[in-house]
Amino acid sequence: DTGVSQNPRHKITKRGQNVTFRCDPISEHNRLYWYRQTLGQGPEFLTYFQNEAQLEKSRLLSDRFSAERPKGSFSTLEIQRTEQGDSAMYLCASSLGGGSHTGDEQFFGPGTRLTVL
């Protein structure tokens, strides 16, 4: 078990370009979460998958953001037409869901740091 991995670790892009990030969760985990973290803030929830189904999206997730989790394995987060305000650390987490998952332990990846110039 190598933990949650995210690629790339760093991404620098110009305003208006599209970017895509990848998250590989712990293999047996069926739940996957995306968060955004800016300097001096805690992680802010973006979206959540149970297996391949995207079950919840935050209002922070504008139309320029899209996430997928084909086959319930890895997930991608795409940002179209990036803006400078998108600069942040994007964190992925996974958990092994049972019944109620309010007490799920989430395992976080190292994050992808996005800089939009």
Add this chain to the structure above:
Amino acid sequence: AQSVTQLGSHVSVSEGALVLLRCNYSSSVPPYLFWYVQYPNQGLQLLLKYTSAATLVKGINGFEAEFKKSETSFHLTKPSAHMSDAAEYFCAVSGASGGSYIPTFGRGTSLIVHP
């Protein structure tokens, strides 16, 4: 609705001194509470969690936290700070029994440990 307030964006202690990081929560339903630690350029790692069992929760690396419903608090403590404890610490709340299951994180407290 649920929220977390972490008092103090920075806490500075001497090596060997008591560590106290404060967290107050707001939740309309009984909460689950978490403390995470984040080292530079890394993801978050769970230190401990409260899920309505014992009110005093012991975690990794010698940390513990006490759930106090009357004070809506879940402060994190460690008797003796080590240099390696220097990191960012986040408190989070999620709702048990029908509340929001997505955790809400506080803004974090940076722990500084000096020799």
